[in-house]
Every structure is written in structure tokens, then in C-alpha cells.
Amino acid sequence: MTGTITESTTRTSASSTDHALERLLDAGRRRAGAIDPHHALLWESLGRAAEGGKRFRPALLLATHDALGGTAPGAAAEVGAAIELLHTAFVIHDDVIDGDHVRRGRPNVSGTFGALARIDGAGPDAAVGYGLTAGVLAGDLAIAAAVRAVATCGAAPDVVERLLDLFDAALHATAAGELADVRLALGVSHASLAQSLEMEALKTGAYSFSLPLQAGAVLAGADAATVERLGRAGRAMGVAFQLADDLIGVFGDPTHSGKSVTCDLRTGKQTPLMVHARSTTAWLRISSFLGRELGTDELDEVRGLLVASGSRGFVEDLADRYLEEARSVLRTTGLPSEILDSVTTKPLAARDSEVAA
Structure with a gap:
């Protein structure tokens, strides 16, 4: 059984997920406050890290659940909130790995506590x-809270077990992708x-797309073949999205995206953009700008080289494929096209627009 996604359904789903996420964060605040004021402050900082963003991961889960005829909206909202909290954890850890202290134009967890010190x-x-x-600690706490939320989401025990297996697979894939990203940057x-694209599929596709698609299907009682196909679709969606994010990471506007436009260049990330440029x-000339901080004029120059060399166009075409x-x-799954169009084409269609993940 399939259905359609309406704007009203999307708003209702977003609201239910936001409420579930706030409950998770409130529970953490209460536990932290009973232990130590500094630990309570850590949870407050974690809560701020979870603010903003497009919430497309829980929206994708809820849309899939509804489109496949699911009848567990409460559990779907809880698992959607868990995925959003998992995303927050990965963002916090990613900033630690990259040595970034600002996120979305304000100090992140590391920046906040460094300033306090x-x-x-x-x-x-x-x-x-x-x-x-x-x-590190805030990201760890967020992961633990996300897994606990899945375990207590209220779904049937066999469904919870399948969901935990999906979360475990996504955690392993994302860790492998992040490690590969840093290893390639050595x-x-x-x-x-092929290596760069595989890294992006693991780092982004697994938890941002395959996990919400498959979790939504499992909560809706979909068969194993449908769940497997959604995993493949999510992998491709994840690579497309990450390719767009790579472009934003060089050509974007940090005031809109909240994402540094020099980090990938400074850390020497071997993204498909850089692999093609090589x-x-x-x-x-391009390589002379890598591995160091860049001024505005230098950033403009390397951007121009990446366009003139055809590397930006290559990545845009690859993302479209x-x-x-x-x-x-x-x-092949019978899901409505809106699921893909409303989530993934936005960062691709507007080449110079930015999306905050």
C-alpha cells in the first residue's frame, strides 16, 4: 500500500518529530542537572547544536512510513528524532575532527567550552x-541517547530489533567513512x-538517507526486498547530496550554509572535486592553495580555477547521475517521487544556494 505526501502531512510530521526531539533533550538535561553543573552546561550546548537545520532525515523517515501505509506515527516520530540526534552527534564529532570551533555562524560545542576555559x-x-x-563527550552522549530512543520507541520487539540493526549498520558505515575521509587527507x-565516492557513500549515504528510508519502511511493515531497495536508493541519494555539499564547502556562503568554505581546502580533503582537479x-596552481588558511582573494582565485578546469561542472554532472x-x-518501490524531490534536489537545483545539513 502506498500513499501521497501532502504539505499538511509534512508540517504535522515535522512538529511531531520536533516534540519528540525536545523530549529527548529535556530528559538528558534533567539527568545532567542532577549530576554536575558543568555536565548540565554540556547538555545545554548539545541542545543548541541540535537547533536549526532542515530536519530532512526525520522527514524522509516519516514520509516513507506514511507512503508505505504505516500505522505507527508515534514510534516513527521517536525514531525520526533519534536519527536527528544521531546527525547532531556526527556534526559535533566532525567539527572536533576538523578542528572547527564555529558552526552555523556561532561557537559550536568545542568553541563554547574552549571559550569558557x-x-x-x-x-x-x-x-x-x-x-x-x-x-567528544557531547557527541558520545547524543549517540547513546539516540540508540536509547530507538530501543524505547514503542514499536513491537521484533521491529525494534530490526531498527537497532539498521542503526548499528549506519554507525559502522559512518565511522568507516569518516576514518577514510581523514586517512585520504593524510x-x-x-x-x-571510486575510493572518494565510496568514502562519501559511507560517510553520508548510510545514516542520512539509507537509514531513514529503511527505518520508515521497517516501521511500516515493508518486506525485506523493499527495505533492501531503499537502502540502495539511499546510498545513491547520499552520494548526490554529499557531492552537492562538497561544492557548498568551497563555493558556498557560510552565512547561509553555516559551513566553512575553506575547511576542505585547508585539511586537504580528497573529495571528488579535488580528485578530478588533480x-x-x-x-x-590549485594545489598551491591547499593545506593552509586562505584569504578572500586566494579563495576567489582557487574557485575560479576549479570552475575553469571543469572540476565543478564534473561534480555537478556526477551528482545529477x-x-x-x-x-x-x-x-521500483512504488514510493511517490516527492520523497526524493523535496529532500535532495534542493541543494542540487540551485547551484549557488546553500543548505544547512
């Missing part, structure tokens, strides 16, 4: 270390396009 009189290195410690070897005659692959797989 400096106010208390700590030296620069100690303050940074304290901030990074807070980031610069000890040149990544192939194959062009402009690489010698992955998007069509996802669309093709989704058609």
Missing part, C-alpha cells in the same frame, strides 16, 4: 583541549574517484 584563566592549548574534550597517496592541467540512479531505484 579561557574565561576561567586556562592557557590557549589547554582551552582548546578542553573544548575538544567537550565535543596525503600519503592519491585517492581514485587530473587537470590546472592542478599545479547519482540522483537519477536513486530516482530509478525508488520507482
Whole structure:
């Protein structure tokens, strides 16, 4: 059984997920407040990290659940909130890994606690270390809370077991993708396009797309074949989305996206954008801008080189191909096209627009 997604349904789903997420955060605040004021502050910072964003992951889960005739909206909202909290954890940890202290134009968890340490009189290195410690711990707490929310979502025991298996698979895939991302950035070897795309499929596709699609299907009682196809569609959607995010990470506007436009260049990420650029005659000039902080004029220059070399166009076309692959797989499940159009084409259609993940 399939259905259609209406604007009213989307608003109702978003509201139910937001309420479920707020309950999860409130529960954490209460437990933290009973232990230690600094720990309570950590939860407050975690709550701020969960604010904003597009909430497309829980929206994708709820839309899939509803389209497949699901009858467990309460459990779906809880699991959707868990996925959003999982996303928050990964964002916090990603900032720790990249050494970033600002997210969406304001101090992130690490930046907040580093600043507090400096106010208390700590030296620069100690303050940074304290901030990074807070980031690691906040991300860990968010992951634990997300898994607990799935375990207590109210679905039947066999459904909960399948959901936990999906979460476990997504956690392993994302960790592998993040490790690969950092490993490739070591610069000890040149990544192939296939290696770079596999890293992006693991890092983003697993938890951002495959997990909400498959969790929504499991909650709706879909058969194993449908769940498997949705996993494949999610993988392709994830690569398309990450390719668009890579472009935003160089060509975007941080005031709109909340995302640094120099981090990928500074840390030498071997994204498909950079892998393609390495194959062009402009690489010698492009590579001179990598691995260091860039001024405005330098950023403009490297952006121009990436456009002139054809690397930006290559990534845009590649993203479109992955998007069509996802669309093709989704058609075999009977899900309405709005599920894909409302979530993934936005960052791709407006080439110079930004989306906050």
C-alpha cells in the first residue's frame, strides 16, 4: 500500500518529530542537572547544536512510513528524532575532527567550552583541549541517547530489533567513512574517484538517507526486498547530496550554509572535486592553495580555477547521475517521487544556494 505526501502531512510530521526531539533533550538535561553543573552546561550546548537545520532525515523517515501505509506515527516520530540526534552527534564529532570551533555562524560545542576555559584563566592549548574534550563527550552522549530512543520507541520487539540493526549498520558505515575521509587527507597517496565516492557513500549515504528510508519502511511493515531497495536508493541519494555539499564547502556562503568554505581546502580533503582537479592541467596552481588558511582573494582565485578546469561542472554532472540512479531505484518501490524531490534536489537545483545539513 502506498500513499501521497501532502504539505499538511509534512508540517504535522515535522512538529511531531520536533516534540519528540525536545523530549529527548529535556530528559538528558534533567539527568545532567542532577549530576554536575558543568555536565548540565554540556547538555545545554548539545541542545543548541541540535537547533536549526532542515530536519530532512526525520522527514524522509516519516514520509516513507506514511507512503508505505504505516500505522505507527508515534514510534516513527521517536525514531525520526533519534536519527536527528544521531546527525547532531556526527556534526559535533566532525567539527572536533576538523578542528572547527564555529558552526552555523556561532561557537559550536568545542568553541563554547574552549571559550569558557579561557574565561576561567586556562592557557590557549589547554582551552582548546578542553573544548575538544567537550565535543567528544557531547557527541558520545547524543549517540547513546539516540540508540536509547530507538530501543524505547514503542514499536513491537521484533521491529525494534530490526531498527537497532539498521542503526548499528549506519554507525559502522559512518565511522568507516569518516576514518577514510581523514586517512585520504593524510596525503600519503592519491585517492581514485571510486575510493572518494565510496568514502562519501559511507560517510553520508548510510545514516542520512539509507537509514531513514529503511527505518520508515521497517516501521511500516515493508518486506525485506523493499527495505533492501531503499537502502540502495539511499546510498545513491547520499552520494548526490554529499557531492552537492562538497561544492557548498568551497563555493558556498557560510552565512547561509553555516559551513566553512575553506575547511576542505585547508585539511586537504580528497573529495571528488579535488580528485578530478588533480587530473587537470590546472592542478599545479590549485594545489598551491591547499593545506593552509586562505584569504578572500586566494579563495576567489582557487574557485575560479576549479570552475575553469571543469572540476565543478564534473561534480555537478556526477551528482545529477547519482540522483537519477536513486530516482530509478525508488520507482521500483512504488514510493511517490516527492520523497526524493523535496529532500535532495534542493541543494542540487540551485547551484549557488546553500543548505544547512
